[in-house]
Amino acid sequence: MQQVYSLFMHKLPVGVLGASGYAGRELCALISQHPGLSLAFATANSQAGTTAELPGGERIEFITKEAAPVGDVALVFSALPHGASREWVERARTAGARVVDLSNDLRIGNGSNGVPYGLTEARRDTIRGAELVANPGCYPTAILLALLPLVESGLIAPGATISVAAASGVTGAGLTPRLDLLFGEVTENFRAYGVGNTHRHLNEMRALLAEHGADCDLLFTPHLLPTARGILATITVPVTSVPDDLLGVWRRRYVGERFVEIVDSMPELRHVVHRNTVRISAVAAAHLRQPTLLVFSAIDNLVKGAAGQAVQNANLMLGLEETQGLPA
Amino acid sequence: MQQVYSLFMHKLPVGVLGASGYAGRELCALISQHPGLSLAFATANSQAGTTAELPGGERIEFITKEAAPVGDVALVFSALPHGASREWVERARTAGARVVDLSNDLRIGNGSNGVPYGLTEARRDTIRGAELVANPGCYPTAILLALLPLVESGLIAPGATISVAAASGVTGAGLTPRLDLLFGEVTENFRAYGVGNTHRHLNEMRALLAEHGADCDLLFTPHLLPTARGILATITVPVTSVPDDLLGVWRRRYVGERFVEIVDSMPELRHVVHRNTVRISAVAAAHLRQPTLLVFSAIDNLVKGAAGQAVQNANLMLGLEETQGLPA
């Protein structure tokens, strides 16, 4: 029925809670270009009453979340901060709206209580038609989409440690006035952070790998890049053996997927920024006694790693075409 | 006797072959500020007859290497390209000059024939007074100085694979007119290269580790950073156990070293650029069945990773104070 609506140029109204951050702005921009959705409200309590410009030049006006008519929209995106989101997800659900929550609060490994996990290419069946979906973290999106085909094919050496060195642009840290994110501190610099397996995203990744039956440990070391956007994960995976058609492992798993690209060159940030795409490649490491793969996975942290995947999930929840409004 | 010279304000004449590249320019700049050395010539065949400005504002004039009076100087630095350097090293040696070769040609693992390897903090005794030294590669400098204390302390799990994800600024690729190094192609980008253990520096690192008795495999994955300078190596090391005083492993090994800093925060590029310093830290990874360390090592690829270490070695070869003319 919703498809009928959009056929007749009607658009489904949606709202964004927490619209002034990087993910929230990206959501508003995607919605403003979406053929089947219209932006009914955008909240930002600290900037209520002011307007902001979207990347495409359009302006939106912020209201407080308390003033948001969450019951009058088909779906609410919550891009509220971790910890603050859960309460407003419940309010929106009580008011009858479907919800995509972009925070950490309801993700697998963080007290999800059965909320579907929005890693679309892995969980499409539980997302389609769902009323509430927990959108994955940016790093987990890049890393899990790269690892799942290996887990499912049984190639990972039992008990092995998978080591992930990942790097993200600064928008991954949010639009917050931190001194260490000033241009003068980030340009010409590079550093690891959250080291020693302490990052918030670790539980999420370990929980999903465990659900898929992986018998492995995960070591995750994020780094801060002097770029605005983009994540590149470089993943070292001990395997039982190296298949002749190595990339075939991913190509078979993701056949027909519009937002997954398996390539035989190195994924680069510039290939994926501003796109709702994960780009994956892999090579076998030479000269090692333990057969080992290097897997590379690149996404735009704000699109496939946040707002884009959220719209992809919303499309499925609302019965729209999964690819609608998304820059492939 | 050379110290007597410099005491009386005399400076030892030195020359630079291949002075127009990034390492060559950095060498000329360091020599121009060095209290004990003076720049007698700088060659750059493609720019012979022209002058160039050093970072400090001084100008040098390029001559051809054929015109360089290699026999009239105390020491020649060769920053000629890999493959082209060996011949000129021999010419300079035949003419009686000491030589520091910054190319790959005479390094350990690449046909060194016993030429002392210039990883100063590891091989000071064979460098002091030597007539020819092969200066290490930039990545090996960062990685080997981080790994050697672990090798020497016997902590590395026997037969383990050490996985290195390293990232370098673009000057590491040299001052060459490659399209993929243009600003428009590098800004806001990040990518791996030379993957699958194919990088030129791998033999060098494996050979040195083997000489020090390490029983381990090495997996090395370099990345290109959107920065001008700097290398950060993030090294995953399976160990037999985690010592209580983890950083003590490096602190004890490098006690008294002026150009090594062991820190309990994360090494950042901005802490080491324009300095002849390697900064190292380490943490134990939590929640892994296999005890594993993360070791971080940062250098300026053009200073400690090239020209600075070359001057450090030249100081030792010429009987000067090791730290002379070097920005710590």
Added chain:
Amino acid sequence: MQQVYSLFMHKLPVGVLGASGYAGRELCALISQHPGLSLAFATANSQAGTTAELPGGERIEFITKEAAPVGDVALVFSALPHGASREWVERARTAGARVVDLSNDLRIGNGSNGVPYGLTEARRDTIRGAELVANPGCYPTAILLALLPLVESGLIAPGATISVAAASGVTGAGLTPRLDLLFGEVTENFRAYGVGNTHRHLNEMRALLAEHGADCDLLFTPHLLPTARGILATITVPVTSVPDDLLGVWRRRYVGERFVEIVDSMPELRHVVHRNTVRISAVAAAHLRQPTLLVFSAIDNLVKGAAGQAVQNANLMLGLEETQGLPA
């Protein structure tokens, strides 16, 4: 009629000569997303036989320009180098194709011989239905669109010197392997070039201003920004008086224009990159004896300053909707 074609999913075939440079790549990317055009060929003699990836992930295959079926397409875009384009424009015209020439060769002030000048918002009437259009330079697009309303309103002080300090990202210099465009030379740097009124674009701007009856001199000083894209022109204009409704001068002139934004805040590069938009603002300078305006104009040099405006002109030449396929 062409609109009927596209309604039935027919697209007009077009070709790109010189498709491997920055403007050529941008053209191919725009065409690949254009609802009414399809890319019939893309030439790049030095890369003939190879493929390249467009920003959206699609791949194109390069052929030589000699092999290009210029007579089989509705329109040819020539992004060949200045000097080399004129000959191929003639070949394509002889073969019956309409042509948009992005080079300098046929622009006003450079031997145009009456070829319509493709500054769309100024010359729409001569562009619509034209068979050949000379697409403006990137700087002239930004500067002339900002100045024309002042010229037409007669506000410029007679005989005054208009001083333009403009800055461009490095893609403005093309995808050429110049050492001074390497990342290591451009990052953290800023410099003027082509100073003293020597830039190739000067004749173009002076000629157009003269055609519109401006009695003024033009001083143009371009600078190289450490960005990939974008031009910001800061224009000092002595005026006879300052109108009460200053921005009204531009708002009235550009009423209804989809690709012109008059704003009361400062135009920034990030507001216009990846968009076919010029953003203009102006303020009066305080405390000067000579009434003086500061006018600011920002564009994406590769979109509104090259490929985007070329498509805008092509749309008019082919009878398509002017805005088709263009990111506003």
Added chain:
Amino acid sequence: MQQVYSLFMHKLPVGVLGASGYAGRELCALISQHPGLSLAFATANSQAGTTAELPGGERIEFITKEAAPVGDVALVFSALPHGASREWVERARTAGARVVDLSNDLRIGNGSNGVPYGLTEARRDTIRGAELVANPGCYPTAILLALLPLVESGLIAPGATISVAAASGVTGAGLTPRLDLLFGEVTENFRAYGVGNTHRHLNEMRALLAEHGADCDLLFTPHLLPTARGILATITVPVTSVPDDLLGVWRRRYVGERFVEIVDSMPELRHVVHRNTVRISAVAAAHLRQPTLLVFSAIDNLVKGAAGQAVQNANLMLGLEETQGLPA
């Protein structure tokens, strides 16, 4: 007598008020390398009790300014915020210390009450031996040093408007947690700010020009560059005539000056960053009815534009060699 001290390797103790900002950090770094000065204290009330790392790797400990022994040092540098500095300058003067004030509070045009203005190359005589000096702003340093030779030579067209388009790296805005200074907002961006002759530095420049007898108006338009450091000022100057030896105007004025470079190529930021140097060039604009010069001036805003010039002035005030401790 102070020179006797330093001759015997004694160092004069100095202190820094407001040491945690960019200028304060740079001051501490310069002092730590200065052969004649030692850092007795560094204040930063918000970080009192913590330590910070200087660029050279040294660490300093912050105290509150109330705890600073301002009477026990030979000289106090105040890098406190504009408005907050005046009070502490007075306290330090009352306690008997000489003071270099880097704030706006006592500069010419801003209520200086006769405090010597520390534009060293213009006011050396009043600075030497002074007990209090107001250090110039960063933009005024670059612009005034470029303009003074023209003013003194009488070349500027009477009553003319000098138009300055200047661009600065983000450290010019200080180490403050502003959203618009985050890396994600500045990278790949460029914009004017403080337009229409509203910038705080304007009074300072106009007052100094007036004192030197200039009969001209000044139009000043600053821009924010995506760089950490550096200022480039592009200055349009209507003149009565163009001298044959144009650069001779500056060369004669600055003969023997160690920190002024007159060059016949374009000044670039990379030529002056991390140096206490202003680099100036000029060309005549072609094809204008009104003879006009383009003058270019580049400095490091934190060195010659702040901390470096402050040390230069302190050297003169304390009777030390003017160039001591300064990176030319």
